[in-house]
Amino acid sequence: MITVGVEQLAGQAVFAEMDAADLARLASAARPVAFPVGRRLFEEGCAADRFWIVQDGLVALDLHLPGRGTLIVETLGRGAIIGWSWLFPPYRWRFGAVATRPVQALEFDARLVRFIWARDPRLAHKLTLRFAEVVVDRLQATRMRLLDLYGDAAEVRWRA
Amino acid sequence: MARMRPVPYRVVERRRETRDTVTLALEPVAARIAEPSPGQFTMMYAWGVGEVPVSVSGGGAKPRVEQTVRAVGAVTRALCGARPGEMLGLRGPFGVGWGLDEVQGFDLILAAGGIGLAPLRSVVLRALADPRRYGRIVLLVGARTPADLLYPDELERWRRCGVHVEVTVDRAAAGWTGHVGLITSLIDLVDADPARAAAFVCGPEIMMRLTARALVERGVPPHRVRLSLERNMRCGVGWCGHCQLGPLLLCRDGPVVPYERAEPLMAVKEL
Ligand SMILES: Cc1cc2nc3c(=O)[nH]c(=O)nc-3n(C[C@H](O)[C@H](O)[C@H](O)COP(=O)(O)OP(=O)(O)OC[C@H]3O[C@@H](n4cnc5c(N)ncnc54)[C@H](O)[C@@H]3O)c2cc1C
Numbered sequence: 109m110i111t112v113g114v115e116q117l118a119g120q121a122v123f124a125e126m127d128a129a130d131l132a133r134l135a136s137a138a139r140p141v142a143f144p145v146g147r148r149l150f151e152e153g154c155a156a157d158r159f160w161i162v163q164d165g166l167v168a169l170d171l172h173l174p175g176r177g178t179l180i181v182e183t184l185g186r187g188a189i190i191g192w193s194w195l196f197p198p199y200r201w202r203f204g205a206v207a208t209r210p211v212q213a214l215e216f217d218a219r220l221v222r223f224i225w226a227r228d229p230r231l232a233h234k235l236t237l238r239f240a241e242v243v244v245d246r247l248q249a250t251r252m253r254l255l256d257l258y259g260d261a262a263e264v265r266w267r268a
Numbered sequence: 269m270a271r272m273r274p275v276p277y278r279v280v281e282r283r284r285e286t287r288d289t290v291t292l293a294l295e296p297v298a299a300r301i302a303e304p305s306p307g308q309f310t311m312m313y314a315w316g317v318g319e320v321p322v323s324v325s326g327g328g329a330k331p332r333v334e335q336t337v338r339a340v341g342a343v344t345r346a347l348c349g350a351r352p353g354e355m356l357g358l359r360g361p362f363g364v365g366w367g368l369d370e371v372q373g374f375d376l377i378l379a380a381g382g383i384g385l386a387p388l389r390s391v392v393l394r395a396l397a398d399p400r401r402y403g404r405i406v407l408l409v410g411a412r413t414p415a416d417l418l419y420p421d422e423l424e425r426w427r428r429c430g431v432h433v434e435v436t437v438d439r440a441a442a443g444w445t446g447h448v449g450l451i452t453s454l455i456d457l458v459d460a461d462p463a464r465a466a467a468f469v470c471g472p473e474i475m476m477r478l479t480a481r482a483l484v485e486r487g488v489p490p491h492r493v494r495l496s497l498e499r500n501m502r503c504g505v506g507w508c509g510h511c512q513l514g515p516l517l518l519c520r521d522g523p524v525v526p527y528e529r530a531e532p533l534m535a536v537k538e539l
Contacts, residue, residue: 168445168448178442179441180440180445181448182448182449183447184449185453185457186456186457208445208446249449249450249452249453252450252478253439253450255474256438257381257410257438257472257474257475258382258383258410258411258416258438258471259382259412
């Protein structure tokens, strides 16, 4: 199996400035993966037992709406973390995810990472803060989209 | 005083861009306004309705002026309704433009939100007319939905001409396979050297603030990040004070302002 080096993890923003011993333990739960366009990473409702850091390409988070088809909620590219449903019970995906451009990523075995966290509260604390930062950034971006910045010119009509 | 009198122009072409936006190509009936540079605007007059500032979105053959208008109120609605053959008035061109000549040799990062793509279209057209003068051209576009995207055919053409175009929408429609998210999420995809880049940003003010900050964080020098601050204007020549932003009269000192000057002013609620 191809393994992931400590230096590869050190290059990811979420793990920046973590010490080598911690990174080595996380690296033991990681492997490089590639997904062609159209390959589904996970389905809504299924067990959340992995997560990814995208190194290249684009992943769409999507949701199936009865009567409206599958809608993309957000896309995530280089440097993004895909998936945090593995962090909290019931460990089930809330959205689906699919590669919309060829993806290179680091895939983590979430069960193994949870196991490492459970045995090392210091590392767990550090990682919880890092992941919280990612979640907050995504929440802020979602709030900005809710502002509907490019606004609707309400009831616009002119001579057709 | 000549700059206060609208010059008659005839609509020679009207292209419907989206549900609420059209591009008008205008040609002078007799006298003409001076040739606008990218980033400048005209005061467009719909006879009997009123006059509003609108950026120049392109030119084409010399006396022709192209302007892209989104219908949001009485005047813009009248402008959008103008048909080929009808007359409108133009004053200008006003304001300082993007300063494209000052950034020769640099990579260009253009970030547009919504109707903000209009004044950047003129930059792309000018740069593509003489691409050796610039490094890479990167165009980042944010739109509300895929149906609100301006100039979709031209975006394809620009891609074929070597422009790196990335588009993101706030809300996807079924079948959309591109980016969904804030325009700032596109900045990491930019394949340009930030230290050797100039960035021009136009869109809603919050979008410009976030985008400019992200560009500076990635290494584009603040004086080479320029924003088009499109606050409401009346006279166009710095007399009436309608467009005052702190020490700036934006119709005269703007609308394009370097981020290092704009940033402290944009953060003040009262301005
Ligand atoms: C330098 C400059 C360049 C511009 N370039 C373009 C352009 O290329 N294409 C285009 O469609 N519009 C452009 N605008 C905006 C345009 O001038 C306004 O939409 C127009 O003045 C609205 O007039 P109205 O009578 O149609 O609507 P109003 O009844 O005056 O306004 C309708 C709604 O639009 C809002 N609004 C008015 N002016 C602005 C503004 N400047 N920015 C944001 N919201 C505004 C009002 O608050 C109101 O909610 C530009 C503005 C400036 C200052």
